């Protein structure tokens with residue numbers, strides 16, 4: 001579903017090799033957790049996957065479609081929620097959702113049904129006629145998530161999705177992620193919350209200084225350590 005081949009990115013500003021020749025293959029139906037210390041290269045990788053940052057080298061494909069050669073077709077399959085979504089503050093919540101619905105050409109009936117469903121799940125119905133500028137960080141996060149879900153993407157890409165969400169919304173988002181994968185869709189997300197990764201991911205990748213230093217299921221990651229360790233212990237050992 002998602003494939004990264006020899007992907008590298010150096011920021012010219014500071015000559016830092018943020019991502020150093022990484023290879024990844026994420027299958028359909030997988031929840032993939034992308035972990036790593038601060039500054040490891042997670043956001044840089046995600047921005048390259050979603051077409052916001054051009055890799056210096058390498059190739060990224062979604063369902064075989066090259067993200068950089070065929071961006072529109074690739075983006076039709078994806079949804080992306082950044083860690084700090086910048087939305088249009090002057091629009092009302094519902095106007096923003098309809099705007100996204102128009103971009104993805106979602107028919108009216110489906111659109112209404114999906115918007116209603118996710119507004120209920122994320123308890124945002126009461127604020128949907130208010131302007132986004134009046135929303136809290138968590139409310140903006142929820143609106144961005146709803147806008148990412150209404151076109152039912154083949155792959156959902158989330159950068160630190162749990163930050164700012166209240167416990168109930170975080171729980172519901174985890175359920176949505178699992179449910180998507182049960183339907184054969186794919187979820188790729190970065191997080192620092194290791195309990196979440198341990199609980200819901202089919203596979204985990206750990207990046208450090210731009211290199212993938214561990215990749216596999218929890219079972220496989222545990223194989224590297226002598227005893228039955230938690231993801232937190234494995235993570236701390238590997239990233240020391």
Ligand SMILES: Nc1ncnc2c1ncn2[C@@H]1O[C@H](COP(=O)(O)OP(=O)(O)OP(=O)(O)O)[C@@H](O)[C@H]1O
Pocket residue numbers: 011013014016017018036037038039040041042043044045
């Ligand atoms: N716009 C930029 N210009 C220059 N260097 C950058 C830029 N963005 C990121 N970097 C550098 O690239 C490296 C990787 O950063 P990145 O944001 O991808 O890390 P991250 O794993 O997402 O970190 P965090 O967990 O703190 O969000 C860091 O050394 C960072 O300083």
